[in-house]
Amino acid sequence: MDQKSQDILIKAHGLGVRRTGRWLIRNVDMSVRRGAIVTLIGPNGSGKSTTVKAILGLLALDEGHVERLAGIRIGYVPQSLTIDRMLPLTVRRLLTLTRRAGEDEISRSLAQVGLADFADAQVQHLSGGEFQRALLARALLREPDLLVLDEPVQGVDFSGEIALYELIREIRHRLGCGILLISHDLHIVMAETDEVVCLNGHVCCSGPPHSVAENAEYRRLFGPRAAQSFAIYRHHHDHTHGAHGEVIPLDGGEAGRPAQEPVHEKGAADA
Amino acid sequence: MLDDFFSRALIAGIGVAIIAGPLGCFVVWRRMAYFGDTIAHSALLGVSLALLIDINVTLGVFVVAGGVAFSLFALQRRGSLSSDAVLGILSHSALAIGLVLIAFMTWLRVDLMGYLFGDILAISKADLAVIYLGGAATLAILALIWRALLAETASFELAKAEGMNPEFARIVFIFLMAAVIAMTMKIIGVLLITALLIIPAATARRFAANPEQMAVLAALIGIAAVIAGLYGSLNFDTPSGPSIVVAALLLFLASLLPLDALKGALNPSAGDRP
Numbered sequence: 001m002d003q004k005s006q007d008i009l010i011k012a013h014g015l016g017v018r019r020t021g022r023w024l025i026r027n028v029d030m031s032v033r034r035g036a037i038v039t040l041i042g043p044n045g046s047g048k049s050t051t052v053k054a055i056l057g058l059l060a061l062d063e064g065h066v067e068r069l070a071g072i073r074i075g076y077v078p079q080s081l082t083i084d085r086m087l088p089l090t091v092r093r094l095l096t097l098t099r100r101a102g103e104d105e106i107s108r109s110l111a112q113v114g115l116a117d118f119a120d121a122q123v124q125h126l127s128g129g130e131f132q133r134a135l136l137a138r139a140l141l142r143e144p145d146l147l148v149l150d151e152p153v154q155g156v157d158f159s160g161e162i163a164l165y166e167l168i169r170e171i172r173h174r175l176g177c178g179i180l181l182i183s184h185d186l187h188i189v190m191a192e193t194d195e196v197v198c199l200n201g202h203v204c205c206s207g208p209p210h211s212v213a214e215n216a217e218y219r220r221l222f223g224p225r226a227a228q229s230f231a232i233y234r235h236h237h238d239h240t241h242g243a244h245g246e247v248i249p250l251d252g253g254e255a256g257r258p259a260q261e262p263v264h265e266k267g268a269a270d271a
Numbered sequence: 272m273l274d275d276f277f278s279r280a281l282i283a284g285i286g287v288a289i290i291a292g293p294l295g296c297f298v299v300w301r302r303m304a305y306f307g308d309t310i311a312h313s314a315l316l317g318v319s320l321a322l323l324i325d326i327n328v329t330l331g332v333f334v335v336a337g338g339v340a341f342s343l344f345a346l347q348r349r350g351s352l353s354s355d356a357v358l359g360i361l362s363h364s365a366l367a368i369g370l371v372l373i374a375f376m377t378w379l380r381v382d383l384m385g386y387l388f389g390d391i392l393a394i395s396k397a398d399l400a401v402i403y404l405g406g407a408a409t410l411a412i413l414a415l416i417w418r419a420l421l422a423e424t425a426s427f428e429l430a431k432a433e434g435m436n437p438e439f440a441r442i443v444f445i446f447l448m449a450a451v452i453a454m455t456m457k458i459i460g461v462l463l464i465t466a467l468l469i470i471p472a473a474t475a476r477r478f479a480a481n482p483e484q485m486a487v488l489a490a491l492i493g494i495a496a497v498i499a500g501l502y503g504s505l506n507f508d509t510p511s512g513p514s515i516v517v518a519a520l521l522l523f524l525a526s527l528l529p530l531d532a533l534k535g536a537l538n539p540s541a542g543d544r545p
Contacts, residue, residue, distance in 0.1 A: 053428070056428075056431070056432040057431065057432070058428050058431055058432060073434075074432055074433055074434070075433070076428070076429055076432035076433055078426060078428055078429055078432075081425070081426050081429065083425055084300050084301075084302065084424075086299045086300055086472075086473070086476055087300040087424065087425070087482065088476065088479045088480055088481055088482060088484070088485050089425070089481065089482065090480060090481055093481045093482065094425075097418075097421065097422045097425055097429070098422050098429065098430060098433045098434075098435055099433075120480075122480070142433065148432070
């Protein structure tokens with residue numbers, strides 16, 4: 001994979017967030033390099049959003065700390081966002097909420113997510129999927145070093161989901177940014193993901209997608225059925241990953257050999 | 272012309288409407304109407320304290336309203352606040368304490384009605400200077416924090432994650448609100464200040480396609496309400512604050528009348544998508 005550099009954009013050391021006497025997350029270590037896609041999965045209440053908010057500095061930490069690359073530019077697509085009906089906001093104005101931009105930048109950004117004609121539409125008139133894409137266009141307009149997507153395919157139908165994964169893949173190639181993705185679905189992970197981090201209050205396992213499906217703790221957490229239905233959404237069968245220092249694949253099954261038995265291919269296997 | 276009380280009231284009212292328009296939009300967008308009420312009611316406490324220690328009333332109101340606003344903000348940040356109940360308690364107790372304090376100061380003859388409902392006779396040249404200088408400063412500061420405040424209004428988390436410093440924008444906004452309330456009190460009265468913030472903004476909503484348009488329209492609608500209300504107050508010998516609010520309400524109701532045809536003509540993009 002063409003990593004522009006091995007810059008570590010953001011690195012979390014032993015994050016712990018405690019609310020009302022309960023640890024929402026604890027001992028969470030993870031990092032995102034430039035050009036890498038990291039996918040966070042985990043059951044409901046496992047602390048995925050909490051982890052991301054802690055990394056973004058939206059929550060006060062009770063333990064640990066976050067290192068950020070100096071001057072890092074972050075594009076954030078929150079899980080949900082409600083614009084009050086009293087606030088008149090066109091899509092164009094939504095895109096420029098946190099950054100100024102020229103007209104052509106705006107239309108390019110909107111075209112990328114398939115909303116080319118929507119610049120003058122009021123955001124309140126967008127459908128859920130359109131609004132989600134508008135939020136993505138907004139984050140892209142910032143030309144971020146790190147793109148953080150909190151359940152971007154939530155409420156998007158299956159074909160929309162594939163299109164979105166396709167788009168994320170393309171964004172990584174074009175911008176060369178790091179991408180931190182929270183997946184709402186335990187069972188589907190983009191094949192381009194360099195690292196899957198499976199959370200359950202702590203990091204239960206992490207590694208390249210195929211290794212996670214075979215991880216004993218993952219199986220224990222979600223049951224063998226889940227592991228069997230764990231799917232990797234692939235574009236390239238011949239896609240390979242370089243070695244990642246941080247993870248040892250359990251079966252020694254190097255990338256390149258497509259998924260092992262429990263891993264089913266999903267969706268269009270075309271390039 | 273400034274020697275005429277009515278001209279002074281008119282000029283002051285117009286100045287106040289210009290400031291209240293954009294700020295009121297944020298009050299509406301952020302659903303802070305009750306918050307605004309609470310700060311406004313605390314203004315009466317500011318009046319009585321200012322009279323008690325004999326300082327400028329506008330300054331007293333600003334200090335007390337700013338203090339109350341800041342404590343509310345701090346309480347909300349700590350998340351230990353069931354906002355509605357605490358706002359209700361603070362709002363009414365501030366008003367009550369203010370009234371009780373004034374009643375205690377038997378040596379002073381205070382025109383209570385003037386403070387509660389506004390008094391066009393009360394506007395001095397000094398008040399005009401405060402409104403226009405203070406107002407210009409208020410709008411300049413609002414312009415400086417506009418982008419951050421708007422981003423924070425749309426989504427605090429988004430603004431924070433992307434480095435907009437939303438907390439700062441929020442604190443500044445709260446003090447701007449206290450300042451506007453201090454400047455507006457004499458003409459509208461503490462009980463009705465929030466109406467001048469909210470009604471013109473709500474009236475402007477349906478004609479605006481973006482936040483900036485709404486702010487400008489709200490100021491213009493506020494000016495119209497002030498002019499109509501003050502003439503009404505003069506003609507019918509009614510208190511100025513309620514007259515202005517009634518005029519604003521009539522404009523708001525009128526804005527509900529125009530049908531989709533007019534709306535479509537003014538704002539063609541709004542009707543495109545269902």
